[in-house]
Amino acid sequence: MDSTALLLSLKLAALTVAILVPAGILVARFLAAREFAGKAFVEALFALPLVLPPTVLGYYLLVAMGGSSPLGRWYEAAFGHALVFTFDGLLVASIIFNLPFAIQPLQRAFEAIPDDLRHAAACCGLTGAQSLWRIELPLAWPGLLTAVALTFAHTLGEFGVVLMVGGSIPGETKTIALAIYDRVQGFDMAGAGLMSAVLLLLSVLAIGVTFLTSSRHREKRRHAD
Amino acid sequence: MPTDRLHVELGQERPIPLAVELECASGEMLALVGPSGSGKSTVLRAIAGIYTPDRGRIDVDGETWLDTRAGVRRPAHERSAGFVFQHYALFPHLTALDNVLQAMGHIAAGERRERARRLLERTNLGGLESRRPAQLSGGQQQRVAVARALARDPKVLLLDEPFSAVDQVTREKLYEELATLRRDLSLPIVLVTHALDEASMLADRMCILHRGATLQTDTPLVVMTRPASPLVARLVGLKNIFEADVAGHDDERRLTHIRWFDRVLEAGHAPRFAAGTRVAWSVPPSHIVLHRRDRPSRGERENPVAGEVIRCVPMGAMTAVALRVVPGERADLFFSVPTHVARRNGVETGAPASVSLLADGIHLMPVTRAS
Numbered sequence: 001m002d003s004t005a006l007l008l009s010l011k012l013a014a015l016t017v018a019i020l021v022p023a024g025i026l027v028a029r030f031l032a033a034r035e036f037a038g039k040a041f042v043e044a045l046f047a048l049p050l051v052l053p054p055t056v057l058g059y060y061l062l063v064a065m066g067g068s069s070p071l072g073r074w075y076e077a078a079f080g081h082a083l084v085f086t087f088d089g090l091l092v093a094s095i096i097f098n099l100p101f102a103i104q105p106l107q108r109a110f111e112a113i114p115d116d117l118r119h120a121a122a123c124c125g126l127t128g129a130q131s132l133w134r135i136e137l138p139l140a141w142p143g144l145l146t147a148v149a150l151t152f153a154h155t156l157g158e159f160g161v162v163l164m165v166g167g168s169i170p171g172e173t174k175t176i177a178l179a180i181y182d183r184v185q186g187f188d189m190a191g192a193g194l195m196s197a198v199l200l201l202l203s204v205l206a207i208g209v210t211f212l213t214s215s216r217h218r219e220k221r222r223h224a225d
Numbered sequence: 226m227p228t229d230r231l232h233v234e235l236g237q238e239r240p241i242p243l244a245v246e247l248e249c250a251s252g253e254m255l256a257l258v259g260p261s262g263s264g265k266s267t268v269l270r271a272i273a274g275i276y277t278p279d280r281g282r283i284d285v286d287g288e289t290w291l292d293t294r295a296g297v298r299r300p301a302h303e304r305s306a307g308f309v310f311q312h313y314a315l316f317p318h319l320t321a322l323d324n325v326l327q328a329m330g331h332i333a334a335g336e337r338r339e340r341a342r343r344l345l346e347r348t349n350l351g352g353l354e355s356r357r358p359a360q361l362s363g364g365q366q367q368r369v370a371v372a373r374a375l376a377r378d379p380k381v382l383l384l385d386e387p388f389s390a391v392d393q394v395t396r397e398k399l400y401e402e403l404a405t406l407r408r409d410l411s412l413p414i415v416l417v418t419h420a421l422d423e424a425s426m427l428a429d430r431m432c433i434l435h436r437g438a439t440l441q442t443d444t445p446l447v448v449m450t451r452p453a454s455p456l457v458a459r460l461v462g463l464k465n466i467f468e469a470d471v472a473g474h475d476d477e478r479r480l481t482h483i484r485w486f487d488r489v490l491e492a493g494h495a496p497r498f499a500a501g502t503r504v505a506w507s508v509p510p511s512h513i514v515l516h517r518r519d520r521p522s523r524g525e526r527e528n529p530v531a532g533e534v535i536r537c538v539p540m541g542a543m544t545a546v547a548l549r550v551v552p553g554e555r556a557d558l559f560f561s562v563p564t565h566v567a568r569r570n571g572v573e574t575g576a577p578a579s580v581s582l583l584a585d586g587i588h589l590m591p592v593t594r595a596s
Contacts, residue, residue, distance in 0.1 A: 116314035119275040122301035123308040124328035125377055134327065138318045 001194050004171055005179035012087070012175060013155035016094045017148055020102045024147060028106035029132065033118065047104070049097045058164025061093045065165070085167045090175075093165040094155050101150040109143020110136060142214040149206040156199055230286070231381050231413040233272060237279035241267050244438040249381075249413035249430075251286075256416045256428035256445075259460065264437035265417040266311070269383045272415065273308050274301035285413070286380045307374030311386045313366045315358040321345060321369045322354040328376035344372040349402065364395040371406070382414045388423060400426060421461060425449060433457050451588050455505040458590065464559040466507045468592060471498045480584060486551045490528045492587035505590045512586025513560040515546075516579045518570050528587070530558070531579035537572055539564050548578055558582075 031043060049057060065083040066072045075083040083089040113136055121131035137144065159177045166173030168182070176195055183192035230253075235245040241264050249255040257265045270276035272283055274290065277298060283291040285306075290299045307328075315324050325341040332340060345354055348368040358366055367387055374382060387403075388396045404427060407414065418424050424431045425445035432442040433452075440460070441453040452458040458466050472482040472489055479494040483506060498504050516529070532550035535557065544567040548558045558580065562572065572578055 114314065116310050116312065117316065119270075119273075119301070120308065120310060120314035120316070120373075121327070122275060123273055123306060123377075124373065125302050125305070125330050126327060127302055130330075135316055 001191060001198075002174075002176065002179040002183075005174050005176045006195070006198065008087075008171065008174065009156050009176040012090060012094055013152045015091055016098055016155045017151050019091075020095050020098055020151055021106075021144070021147055024099075024102035024106050025132075025137070025144070028103050029110045029136065031103070032107050032110035032113075033115075047100045050100045054097070054158065054160025055164060057097055058093070058161040061096065061161065061165050065089055065092065084165060085169060085173060087166075087172055090162060090166045090173050093161050094158070097158060097161050098151045098154055101154050102147045105143045105146040105150065106140065107143075109140035109146075112143075113139050142217045145213055146210045149210040153203045153206040156202060231272070231415070232284045233268070233281070234283075235268065235271055235278045235281040237281075242437040243267065243271075243278050243281075245281075245434070246439055247432050247442060249415055251413055252411045253430065254407060254414040254416055254428045255442075256418055256424035256431040257434055258418060258421060258424045258431050259434035261419060262436075263434045265419075265434050266385050267437070268434070269308075269385050269415060269417050272381065273306045273383055274299060274304045275308075288380070305377055305380045307377055307379035307382045309367070309370045309374045309382075309384045309387045312390055313358070313370040315366055315369055315373070317358050320355045320357055321350060321361065321365075321372075324358070324369055325373050325376045328373050331378065341372075341376060344376055345369070347406070348372045362395075363391040364399060367391060367399060368402070371403075375410075380412060382410065382412055384414065384416045386417055386419070388418070388420075403427065421445075421449070433460055435460060450509055450586070452507065452590065454590055454593050455507070456593065458505075458507045463507045463509060465510070465513070466505060467556055468503060468505050471495075471500050471502045471504055471589075473500045481589065483587075483589070486554065486556065488530065490582060490587060491584040492589055493585050495589040498589055498591075503592050505592050507588050507590070508558075508582050508586045510560040512583040513558060514581045514583060515560075515562050515566065515570060515572070516581065526581075527584055528582040529579055530582060531577065532558070534572055534574055534576050534578050537567065537574050539567070544572070546572060546578075548580060 027046070031039065062084055063069065064071055065075070067076065067082055067084070072083050083092065117135060117139070118131060121135045126134065157177055159181065162173070162175050163178060166175070168174045168178045176199060180192045180195045180199070183189075183195065230251055231249040233245060233247050235243045237243045243264060245268055247255065257268060259265050267276055271278050271281065271291070277291075280293045281291050282289070282293070289297050290304050291297060316327065319327070322338070322341055322345065325344055326337055329337045329341060342354060345351060348371050350365060350368050350372065353361065353365060358369070361369065367390070370387070388399055391399065400423070416424070416428055428445060430442060431445050431448050433440045433448060435456060441448055441457045448457065449461050452461055452463065455466050467485060469483040469485040469490070472484045474481050474494065474496050476494075476496070480491045481493065481495045481498070483490050483492050483504065492506060530550050532548040534546060535549045536545070536547035538545045542564055543561045544564045545559070545561050546567065548560075550556055550558060560580070570578070
């Protein structure tokens with residue numbers, strides 16, 4: 001059992017959720033409430049990580065964050081070390097490949113809130129932020145929970161992008177998914193099995209919580225109607 | 226110019242055409258009436274700030290909420306407008322009390338609960354404070370929506386078809402409650418409805434809206450009996466709208482004579498139409514009096530018109546009658562008589578009948594071809 005890799009994965013997943021979900025709330029709410037030219041293009045862009053092969057996404061991230069790219073150069077000047085093959089680079093990549101997993105459930109949840117509730121909130125004198133906090137988020141919370149669970153579970157399991165951008169450096173970028181691969185390569189099937197079981201358990205837990213709460217929510221609504 | 230009133234001017238061509246001008250004084254209830262799609266709700270939403278038209282100006286109580294020419298667009302949450310939505314738009318996850326509390330951000334935190342409770346009591350919801358919307362009946366939900374709209378101490382109260390989602394019995398109760406509540410409110414109230422009876426029962430004035438344009442604003446009685454144009458006449462449900470030529474005026478008897486086919490009818494005095502002018506005229510069913518067969522009845526000599534009953538439909542206590550007075554022409558008079566009167570006078574399809582058109586009910590309007 002590579003506990004360093006497990007802890008690193010949990011830290012990466014937690015930070016990805018902490019950064020991506022609040023940002024995703026704002027993006028998803030904007031996409032749900034507004035119509036604008038090029039909206040379909042923006043939505044497609046956010047959905048791209050769903051269909052792009054992870055190695056392809058990883059390649060472009062590597063190029064975009066590498067030492068010869070503007071972003072890579074700026075980062076190195078600002079923080080004194082490269083962005084690729086570091087935990088920070090991994091975090092950036094993780095946020096990008098998780099975009100659809102956070103934004104889509106949130107957007108669907110915000111879209112399900114009738115426009116008139118938003119309008120009623122404004123007519124009550126609530127600002128956009130107050131309306132989000134008091135009215136919209138409490139109504140969109142099953143979507144919020146789904147976004148958190150999917151982002152968390154998906155980060156733990158991502159392999160291709162992590163390998164391309166992180167490079168499997170122990171304690172820095174070697175996540176549990178990469179550790180499992182390493183163990184199998186080294187014929188340590190027992191170690192790989194144990195870690196796989198842990199990952200399986202965490203994923204089942206995350207998905208289970210999501211489904212349980214959203215089905216409870218649906219049932220409550222049915223009773224309420 | 227009084228400042229404690231609502232003044233609205235809106236204009237745009239697309240997506241919804243708007244050519245609106247209306248005023249509503251403090252303590253007055255103005256009904257915006259029109260068929261669905263006439264833009265009534267859009268006008269209300271523009272006042273509240275949840276819809277922005279291309280051009281317009283909205284002043285309330287001395288404040289300018291919208292002035293597109295000066296670039297003033299006050300956002301909805303900064304306009305103090307109480308809005309009752311058609312389906313109430315109550316926050317489903319909050320109790321009745323919490324729904325009302327949301328609109329009390331302007332009140333000191335310590336006083337909010339007590340005031341919200343008092344408002345709910347005033348709208349006859351005492352004891353139901355901790356219920357969520359789903360646990361309330363339609364009428365109770367409407368009352369929460371009214372309480373929430375008033376909780377903001379609004380400068381204007383906007384009601385968007387607030388009675389359309391409840392049954393008839395509840396509706397009548399809510400009419401009474403609103404009429405009672407209104408007595409203590411001194412702010413402009415704008416009621417959107419497609420129901421003319423609702424508008425004439427509740428509102429001080431009504432404004433007829435058609436394809437986004439305000440056509441006529443006056444007291445319900447004037448709009449319903451003296452419509453400004455044949456279009457308004459049709460929109461307020463008048464069926465007896467015809468065209469005639471002005472034959473002359475009798476200033477002494479305060480009458481105007483009009484030539485309608487081969488008849489000359491006496492109409493209410495309308496000297497603004499010169500003799501020879503083509504005019505439209507209408508007569509409400511209430512001013513069409515059926516002659517009794519056995520003996521002369523009221524006003525028998527007043528514009529007597531004979532014809533053939535072409536349709537006679539008993540509808541409970543009243544019977545709807547269509548009388549063809551000019552053979553071969555589409556000039557039929559529509560009116561209702563009590564069913565027993567129809568029976569006693571032998572009113573049935575194909576039978577002859579005669580009526581009087583009471584002169585003071587005959588209203589002349591300019592002919593508008595476009596309508």
